[in-house]
Amino acid sequence: MYPHPSADVQRARDAVAARLRELRLDAGISGRELAVRCGWSESKSSRIENARTLPSDSDLRAWCAACHADNHAADLIAANRQSGEAYVQWRRLQRTGLRRLQESGASLYERTSRFRVYCSDVVPGFLQTPEYATALLASIAAFRGTPDDVKEAVAARMRRNRVVRDGKHRFFILLEEAVLRHRIGEPDTMAAQLNHLLEATAFPHVALAVIPFTAERTVWPLPTFTIFDTARVHADSLDAAVTLVQPSQVDLYSRAFEGLARDAVRGEGARLLISRAAESARQ
Structure with missing residues (x-):
């Protein structure tokens, strides 16, 4: 087993997840309603919102569209990519030197x-x-x-x-x-x-x-x-x-x-x- 990802990487992931939750709450919709609008399962919404699943670029665009917050998509995608790249780098170091x-x-x-x-x-x-x-x-x-x-x-x-x-x-x-x-x-x-x-x-x-x-x-x-x-x-x-x-x-x-x-x-x-x-x- 590899050690858990660094605290900095996890904080970056948590920050993206927290922002997505804020957008959903600002839109006044439940996790179930967001899932319906995005065309995926309610459990997927929960995993993304609780930072258990790293969303794709298309996931983030769909989330923002469902919350009528398309103007936030670009920054969220950039933030999400940076956390993902840091995580991949950390795992590569642990695995291959x-x-x-x-x-x-x-x-x-x-x-x-x-x-x-x-x-x-x-x-x-x-x-x-x-x-x-x-x-x-x-x-x-x-x-x-x-x-x-x-x-x-x-x-x-x-x-x-x-x-x-x-x-x-x-x-x-x-x-x-x-x-x-x-x-x-x-x-x-x-x-x-x-x-x-x-x-x-x-x-x-x-x-x-x-x-x-x-x-x-x-x-x-x-x-x-x-x-x-x-x-x-x-x-x-x-x-x-x-x-x-x-x-x-x-x-x-x-x-x-x-x-x-x-x-x-x-x-x-x-x-x-x-x-x-x-x-x-x-x-």
Whole structure:
């Protein structure tokens, strides 16, 4: 048996179910009447409303139509998809390990033109060295108790990361200074990783900035997230990268990214912070 889905995923499912119940109550109809209008069983309405069954897009459209609330369908579908995708990702991790997660994101990376990446904990996967990625993924696999496929997962990550150099994509990366100071792996591993970050500041399609410890903050430090064009956000939690696709959610994270960027230093300022961290890592 697999463990129960994460609390975040379940809360997302419960939120969709609660909203559907509100629409039914606002329409003044019973679960039985809603089932009749939708052309399905009363038990199906109950399972959906109590978050025991994940509704399909057509189920949600039918529910909204039955409640004369068609204008709510698009947001509900987006919210429902994000909870479903996070659940699938969590189950895949439990079942098959880390390699499949790396490979599953490859097509999304290829079709994304602009990446906006904010990291508050570790170096973003796009810019990780194989040794750093090995140390990081090994610790994740050990913590989560997933299959030990770290070597394969690192190879998949390195293949995926070719998008950084192929000239077809642009990367805007913001790092908290803490990312430079949290040691992952042996001192030589961390120093080499930081040297690679220095090299990345010269990549033609990468804009890298660092938010110093001493910056006067206009936006507080946040959990790591990535914005893919203007279509979706992956926001990290302990057990999954939750996918956010509602336009209002993407806009919220875009505004947060802009605010965080105002607190960052670029160019020589960023390279100085990285160089100092690299010197400290060797000691």
